[in-house]
Amino acid sequence: MLRKAPVGARGMAPGTASGAALPLTTDDMCPVCKTIRYLNKDMEFLINPECYHSMCSNCVNRLFNDGPNQCPYAGCNRTLRRKGFRSAFFGDLTVEREVDIRRRVAAVFNQAEDDFETLRDYNNYLQMVEDLTFDLVSGAEGKRPAAEAQLQQWEAEHKADIERNRKAGREADEQARRRLTAEREAARQRRIEAIKEAEDEKLERARSREAELDTLAQAPEGQRVQLKRRGQTNRAGGATASAVETTVNTAIAAADVGRLSIRGLKEKRKAPAPEGPYDPFGGSDFVPSRYKVGEGLAHPQVEKYRFDQQHITGGYSFDDYTARAMFEAFAGLGVFIEDEKEVGIGMSAGQVATIGAGIAAVGDRMELD
Amino acid sequence: MAVSPLVPYPSGALPSRPGTSPLKLQASANASLNGTPLLARPAGHEIQGLMSLDLVEQMNEEEKRKYVKGKKLGEGTYANVYLGHSRQDPAVLVAIKKIKVQKEYKDGLAPDAVRELKHLQELHHSNIISLLSVFSSKDQNLNLVLEYLPLGDLEMLIRDVDRVRYGAADIKAWMGMLTRAVWFCHDNYVLHRDIKPNNLLIAADGEVKLADFGLARGFADPGRKMTANVITRWYRPPELLFGARHYSGAVDVWSVGLVFAELIIRAPFLPGNSEVEQIALICRQIGTPTEENWPGVTQLKEYTVPSDTVAVWGKDAYMGRFGAVGAEGVDLLIKTLVLNPKKRITAREMLEHKWWRTDPKPTRKEELPRKSSGADEKMGSDLKRRPGMLDDETNPRGAKVARKLDFGAAK
């Protein structure tokens, strides 16, 4: 199963006949010391762009720590230095080499579009660079040195330009980096403000509830009943028998609603009208779900904002509000849930577990149905 | 006062509305259809008070054990996202969003996580990412288990000008899915507040799903101030840029409009580098908000506009640049980008628009263009980028420039 990897057999320096036939990494064994990766899981392969012959890091240290030395591959006469070695970025060393060459070319031919009179000139330039790169990467015997010479000549002639472009590039890089950091910070800031928004809201809600309770306490007989009922629900948080009952009833009530909507989902999925007209609502029943509420139902607490300029200009929608209020009211359970929902700071691991199990249960049932 | 994020405790007991209603989590809790014993799995938090801590922990363990975490998929502002699979059936892939620990919230869980959890749990729709489970790991970190969406996001498709081609029918399909997602949120009284192409993930079958509910919130009561600092700048509507604290679903609709524009021109339409620049761009490209087109606007706290007032552009101006989606498409686009939020089209009205029913018909989701696959994907996008250029698409000639391989930026 282990392929024999004769040292040197596959390796050819980039200068030789076909630059494409470069050594391939033997994933499993170092061709120099024959250590098998299987026996040493952390074994790392390194290459040196002088010749792209790969070997394990142990070999590199052993052979090159004391100074420059010859490549251990048979027939390869390159002198290699320790600091030239790096781990290969690509599995395929042919690609690795091409990338290196391209990077070198790009550093020299670093003109930007703005440097050209017309788009056509720029495209011609890109074409020229691409041809030259091709010759360097996989050009025939004669072409490669010519391309190399061309590259060096251009580098010498355009030193100042290249340097200027490099600086500009670095500045742009730096700018982009700064912009990115700023974007990240802004995103973080938005999250923080959203948190603060929530905290303020909770505080205020607690305050207004207290105020409400005060008013109710001073209210005439009839309304005091409401206060009492609230008290009861609060106690239901404890472990009394009636609490269990309430809970179970609530759960069953909710389960009914839930089951209905699961069925509904199913049915829709069953009838995916293959070539009917496109339904922008995606199959959901198009029931106008907004309760149209007449003026009569106005609540003074709400009314006082209806003509508030800040609400109007900001686009605040009172229709949405009344629709939601009606929805919650008709749903019947709104008040009590509102009380119970705000259990406090964040959530405990227990609460998470409870939700997790709940979601899982719904998921299971959806599959069952 | 202690740290107390208000995000109300997610309650399964919130009743559903027939028709559009999300199904509620605890629905299934005790009511078992197939005769499994009741109470095997408590579900409402009400019950939690009655349970021993052991049981709670055991349940958490049970959820956690169901999934195996794999390689990292991505990183966001407040979470790392990992690939995972079901232990029972390794073919079932999931995304596990592990919320980063935030020092400030040692006691409770990170509020944005709770926010995301709360809303996702209540919104069940084919164009909204679904939450499959949630558990906390040993370091008290919250883990959201989400459906895995392997085909990247809309931003990747928009930006890959070289390899991804699409047309009006595809844009209509994507916009349909996005608009349905937003309509569904609003119909359930939830504002998303961070709509942008990279929060629109794509499922294996091509379905677009709205994700990242870390900034979402319920509609506010009258008189209750909301923060104006939401929505990524390029997609932020003028009312928020001007500091409005009482707003509506119209803020999301503006973002949807900008995603629409971006899908057409394949570059961000209003890429401001700062808030001031953002406002200036809106004024120049759409028109200057004035008392005439938006009564009261000059009274908003942060209202400032460039002095050279630009009249709101008419349809002709848009046809040139956005004509690819046809006259009806342009009409819809213009309606989403109305400066005055009161006059802006709503998500529901968007779905009632004529465009959906005019030719071409939206592409079927399975036939939509996909991101180019392969290992070179990451490299590919790096290569296209000139060093330092975040968006070379802003260059008007950009699309016509011959492909330039630039290895200086790779690695």
Ligand SMILES: Nc1ncnc2c1ncn2[C@@H]1O[C@H](COP(=O)(O)OP(=O)(O)OP(=O)(O)O)[C@@H](O)[C@H]1O
């Ligand atoms: N369900 C998923 N399937 C596949 N990949 C995902 C999924 N969810 C998130 N990701 C990947 O993880 C990245 C971060 O996720 P997400 O946007 O949800 O986090 P976030 O903290 O809210 O980020 P931000 O606010 O910075 O956009 C995404 O860009 C995406 O690449």
Ligand SMILES: [Mg+2]
């Ligand atoms: Mg995101």
Ligand SMILES: [Zn+2]
């Ligand atoms: Zn070796």
Ligand SMILES: [Zn+2]
């Ligand atoms: Zn060698």
